[in-house]
Amino acid sequence: METNLVQHLINATEKAANIARLCRSNEVLLKLLVQEKTGSEANERFEHDFKTLADVLIQETIKHDIGELFPALREAIKGEESPTFTSKEGETLTITVGATIEETARCLEAILNAEAAEALANEVHNNVVYEEELLGEIPTLPADLDYSNMGIWIDPIDGTAEYISGDSIFTNFPGITSTGLDCVTVLVGVYDRTTGVPVIGVVSQPFHNKLGENVYRSLVFWGISLPDFDLCANNCQFEYPTRDNRIGIFSSSENGDILQRIMDLGYEFAFAAGAGHKAVKVITWEVDLYLLSKGSTFKWDTCAPQAILRSLGGDIFSYRESINECKPMPLSYKELDNDLENKKCNKDGLIAVRDVSLLEDLLKKLAV
Ligand code: 2IP
Numbered sequence: 001m002e003t004n005l006v007q008h009l010i011n012a013t014e015k016a017a018n019i020a021r022l023c024r025s026n027e028v029l030l031k032l033l034v035q036e037k038t039g040s041e042a043n044e045r046f047e048h049d050f051k052t053l054a055d056v057l058i059q060e061t062i063k064h065d066i067g068e069l070f071p072a073l074r075e076a077i078k079g080e081e082s083p084t085f086t087s088k089e090g091e092t093l094t095i096t097v098g099a100t101i102e103e104t105a106r107c108l109e110a111i112l113n114a115e116a117a118e119a120l121a122n123e124v125h126n127n128v129v130y131e132e133e134l135l136g137e138i139p140t141l142p143a144d145l146d147y148s149n150m151g152i153w154i155d156p157i158d159g160t161a162e163y164i165s166g167d168s169i170f171t172n173f174p175g176i177t178s179t180g181l182d183c184v185t186v187l188v189g190v191y192d193r194t195t196g197v198p199v200i201g202v203v204s205q206p207f208h209n210k211l212g213e214n215v216y217r218s219l220v221f222w223g224i225s226l227p228d229f230d231l232c233a234n235n236c237q238f239e240y241p242t243r244d245n246r247i248g249i250f251s252s253s254e255n256g257d258i259l260q261r262i263m264d265l266g267y268e269f270a271f272a273a274g275a276g277h278k279a280v281k282v283i284t285w286e287v288d289l290y291l292l293s294k295g296s297t298f299k300w301d302t303c304a305p306q307a308i309l310r311s312l313g314g315d316i317f318s319y320r321e322s323i324n325e326c327k328p329m330p331l332s333y334k335e336l337d338n339d340l341e342n343k344k345c346n347k348d349g350l351i352a353v354r355d356v357s358l359l360e361d362l363l364k365k366l367a368v
Pocket residue numbers: 155157158159160161250251252253272273274275276296297298301
């Protein structure tokens with residue numbers, strides 16, 4: 001297969017989705033996920049829970065697979081979790097993906113029982129090629145694309161609380177789930193390290209299509225936004241819905257005064273979990289707006305959907321900065337030397353849209 005970064009990111013995302021699904025369908029792993037301690041687990045020595053292990057393993061698998069194919073990118077692949085676990089006695093263990101199933105299983109056995117470790121290691125080393133009609137045609141990337149100037153943010157499982165509980169609640173809007181497995185996403189975003197602009201995004205909903213008991217098929221969205229190379233492509237050409245109302249999607253904890261102002265502009269509201277999930281609803285045009293006034297998302301939550309939205313003429317903007325500057329200010333992934341920890345957080349909130357012209361009224365209305 002041609003070494004096309006987008007196709008390989010999609011394959012890696014699908015492998016991540018397989019690992020996430022395995023943890024919910026395998027009885028031993030599910031028990032660990034919902035923390036029913038059996039007393040016989042080796043992981044009692046370690047302070048982290050199994051949810052974190054699943055996250056770390058998915059993240060390290062994507063890093064391993066993409067790092068091997070694109071060595072220039074390896075050091076710049078970052079995720080939400082640190083791969084190092086610390087035990088109560090101060091002993092440390094770093095989760096690594098080995099060269100073989102056995103090697104990976106051996107590493108996991110320090111935390112899990114042999115059966116669970118082997119099941120996970122098998123999935124980590126499974127050769128996954130995601131081929132799906134809905135993916136559309138993935139273009140060849142420019143030959144002179146500088147991979148050494150790119151960075152990747154991974155959110156291995158966004159909507160972790162939904163992933164663990166699995167309980168679904170629906171909104172009044174068809175197709176929009178408020179809580180539950182449909183709100184879970186895997187997010188992989190690539191950005192230009194010089195400009196801080198997101199350029200490639202892959203977002204998967206591993207539990208979107210339920211085919212049977214514990215059998216799901218992913219829904220995958222991808223986008224490329226490289227205007228300097230005259231290349232914008234995606235598999236998200238959804239038509240604008242034939243509705244005359246505008247819909248906004250929000251976190252259930254959004255500020256009441258802000259919601260009132262948006263309601264005054266005529267928007268209807270959907271409340272749903274998952275930052276990635278809410279951004280997907282903007283991508284599919286099921287809603288017009290995802291707005292969050294608080295700093296409760298991180299670079300790994302927004303990089304992938306922002307790249308996809310940019311490929312569609314939309315974007316994700318900083319909520320507070322845009323209000324202060326009275327113009328749309330896109331979220332940036334520029335790596336600044338100072339204050340690195342703080343820079344991981346989208347501390348000024350966000351506004352995600354496909355139609356950037358919506359910001360004109362919004363910013364006026366939201367300015368204090
Ligand atoms: C969370 C997750 C939450 C979201 C929060 C994210 O990421 O997406 O659902 O809150 O902003 O950081 P809300 O659902 O209120 O929008 P994670 O699940 O990875 O911690």
